[in-house]
Amino acid sequence: MNRFIAFVRKEFKHLLRDYRTVLIIFGIPIAQLLLFGHVITTEIKDAEVGILDLSRDEVSTKLTQKLLGSGYFKVSEDIHNVNQIENLFRKGKIRELIVLEENFGNKLRREGKAQIQIITDASDPNTAGILSNYTQSIVARFFSEEMAPGLKPLIQVDQRMFYNEELRSANMFVPGTIALILMLISALMTSISIAREKELGTMEILLVSPLRPLQIIMGKVVPYLVLSVIMAVVIIGVGFFIFHVPIRGSLILLFGLLTLFILLALALGILISTVAKTQQVAMLISLVGLMLPTMLLSGFIFPIENMPKALQYLSIAMPPRWFLAALKDIMLKGVGLAYVWDEILILTGMLIGFTLISVRKFQIRLES
Amino acid sequence: MKYTQRSTRHHDVVIDVQHMYKRFGSFVANDDLSFTVRKGEIFGFLGANGAGKTTAIKILSGLSKPTSGEISVAGYNVYNQTEAIKRNIGYMSQKFSLYDDLTLAENIRFYGGVYGLSRKVTRERMDELLEQFGLMDFKKSLITSLPLGWLQKLAFSVALLHKPSIVFLDEPTSGVDPITRRQFWELIYQAAEGGTTIFITTHYMDEAEYCDRVSIMDQGKIVALDKPQKLKQEYQAGTIYDVFLKIAR
Numbered sequence: 001m002n003r004f005i006a007f008v009r010k011e012f013k014h015l016l017r018d019y020r021t022v023l024i025i026f027g028i029p030i031a032q033l034l035l036f037g038h039v040i041t042t043e044i045k046d047a048e049v050g051i052l053d054l055s056r057d058e059v060s061t062k063l064t065q066k067l068l069g070s071g072y073f074k075v076s077e078d079i080h081n082v083n084q085i086e087n088l089f090r091k092g093k094i095r096e097l098i099v100l101e102e103n104f105g106n107k108l109r110r111e112g113k114a115q116i117q118i119i120t121d122a123s124d125p126n127t128a129g130i131l132s133n134y135t136q137s138i139v140a141r142f143f144s145e146e147m148a149p150g151l152k153p154l155i156q157v158d159q160r161m162f163y164n165e166e167l168r169s170a171n172m173f174v175p176g177t178i179a180l181i182l183m184l185i186s187a188l189m190t191s192i193s194i195a196r197e198k199e200l201g202t203m204e205i206l207l208v209s210p211l212r213p214l215q216i217i218m219g220k221v222v223p224y225l226v227l228s229v230i231m232a233v234v235i236i237g238v239g240f241f242i243f244h245v246p247i248r249g250s251l252i253l254l255f256g257l258l259t260l261f262i263l264l265a266l267a268l269g270i271l272i273s274t275v276a277k278t279q280q281v282a283m284l285i286s287l288v289g290l291m292l293p294t295m296l297l298s299g300f301i302f303p304i305e306n307m308p309k310a311l312q313y314l315s316i317a318m319p320p321r322w323f324l325a326a327l328k329d330i331m332l333k334g335v336g337l338a339y340v341w342d343e344i345l346i347l348t349g350m351l352i353g354f355t356l357i358s359v360r361k362f363q364i365r366l367e368s
Numbered sequence: 369m370k371y372t373q374r375s376t377r378h379h380d381v382v383i384d385v386q387h388m389y390k391r392f393g394s395f396v397a398n399d400d401l402s403f404t405v406r407k408g409e410i411f412g413f414l415g416a417n418g419a420g421k422t423t424a425i426k427i428l429s430g431l432s433k434p435t436s437g438e439i440s441v442a443g444y445n446v447y448n449q450t451e452a453i454k455r456n457i458g459y460m461s462q463k464f465s466l467y468d469d470l471t472l473a474e475n476i477r478f479y480g481g482v483y484g485l486s487r488k489v490t491r492e493r494m495d496e497l498l499e500q501f502g503l504m505d506f507k508k509s510l511i512t513s514l515p516l517g518w519l520q521k522l523a524f525s526v527a528l529l530h531k532p533s534i535v536f537l538d539e540p541t542s543g544v545d546p547i548t549r550r551q552f553w554e555l556i557y558q559a560a561e562g563g564t565t566i567f568i569t570t571h572y573m574d575e576a577e578y579c580d581r582v583s584i585m586d587q588g589k590i591v592a593l594d595k596p597q598k599l600k601q602e603y604q605a606g607t608i609y610d611v612f613l614k615i616a617r
Binding site for chain 2: 003
């Protein structure tokens with residue numbers, strides 16, 4: 001046991017001595033969270049739009065105010081002439097144009113219908129779609145509240161976004177970032193640190209020493225396990241206090257899940273290190289084999305349902321996919337074990353599988 | 369150097385290998401090796417690359433199991449007492465065996481810890497060692513701040529920290545300048561005088577002359593084993609290098 005402690009102490013020294021790496025480890029997730037949370041956001045606030053009110057009556061003015069009062073839009077240019085429009089779009093001064101037809105109020109009153117045209121700049125299709133949706137829903141609400149309070153529409157669509165009423169993107173990015181960072185620290189760092197011993201030649205020394213192979217593996221794992229747990233707490237903390245990402249589920253379940261995923265990532269890191277002879281190779285395999293799938297195939301950025309069938313099947317084999325699903329369920333929906341047991345079962349299975357393979361490979365490498 | 373005259377005074381056998389075979393599929397890496405090494409002996413283990421030296425060293429140091437044969441190292445058999453073997457041997461290779469991001473003291477403390485030495489014993493031996501090399505001032509410096517020539521000598525001394533009965537040296541002087549190599553051999557003799565058995569592989573044939581006995585391997589077999597002097601007589605060669613060429617061709 002004392003041998004093992006001596007080994008773990010050495011590992012912590014490696015880790016802490018390399019303060020640049022530690023700085024990067026702690027810096028990346030925080031920078032990433034702030035970027036994802038503030039810059040790369042799919043919510044729209046104060047989008048620059050133009051409103052061409054050809055009617056300028058009481059009703060159209062009220063609607064215009066309603067639109068501007070929503071907080072989603074702001075008018076940057078006054079538009080008086082249809083000819084201006086094309087130019088404004090080209091220059092990028094406005095992202096959407098709302099045209100209210102002539103005699104808007106009168107038509108609405110007499111015929112019960114009036115026309116509104118929405119023109120969007122679809123060179124950025126996502127934003128265009130969102131702006132158009134916002135506009136339509138505001139107009140619809142305006143119509144039902146202001147114009148026909150007594151009138152019952154035939155079909156009324158009442159939207160509610162469960163678990164994330166305001167569609168805040170932080171709720172999506174925080175769990176995704178946790179998955180990414182835990183992969184980064186656990187798998188990447190562990191594989192590099194083992195590959196480093198091989199490259200340096202110190203691995204031979206460790207192998208001929210009285211340390212058992214399992215002690216060597218565990219000694220490599222412990223520091224990164226500690227670091228990963230700290231990191232997970234930091235990210236969840238930043239998410240909770242700065243971005244108000246809720247933690248609705250049980251904390252015990254949450255940390256159980258985190259630990260499970262960290263162990264899984266560590267096992268993957270060891271597996272990689274049994275294949276990679278140098279630090280570079282270990283880094284490359286980790287980045288391409290683990291980081292990219294975590295970003296692209298886990299449902300973090302792209303919804304799995306929208307992927308081609310082949311990629312959907314591929315994503316089944318990706319641990320972060322199951323981790324993310326369970327993590328979101330626990331944090332955002334506040335469900336208990338009864339609802340995430342299948343994901344946890346899959347992750348546990350993967351953990352056992354990868355551990356067995358990597359311990360085996362480690363032994364084989366010793367033999368030959 | 370007059371070391372070649374040194375006789376082997378000790379007669380206790382510390383490495384006893386009888387009919388050792390190691391097969392990888394149809395490939396025979398070690399083909400019926402038999403030899404003994406006595407306490408305090410400097411045993412040279414020569415052979416071209418791929419002759420099977422590394423395989424044999426791995427078996428003797430408990431990293432790998434032989435296919436068959438009776439082998440004991442430091443009194444323990446290599447089949448099921450590898451833990452005891454590992455505690456009683458030291459090991460050093462041509463590769464760098466110290467951590468370049470740790471200080472001298474931290475490196476030594478780590479080795480002491482891994483070999484189960486108490487803090488007190490580790491501290492005593494560390495001071496002894498640093499005193500001997502005149503490196504006390506570097507105790508808290510990173511390994512990288514030391515001159516390169518020092519590192520191999522230091523690595524050797526660290527490999528002896530737990531006072532093993534046998535130390536395996538796998539091409540310890542590769543890429544080291546002649547002066548350092550000479551100093552390195554002085555350390556080896558010192559250790560051997562103290563009763564530590566030295567099991568060394570090398571590509572430098574002049575170093576082979578310094579060994580008490582030399583074995584030469586070729587294609588998995590030991591083809592010659594004797595004192596350097598005797599080998600030279602037997603093969604009518606002026607140097608071990610010539611002997612090696614005559615055998616390995």
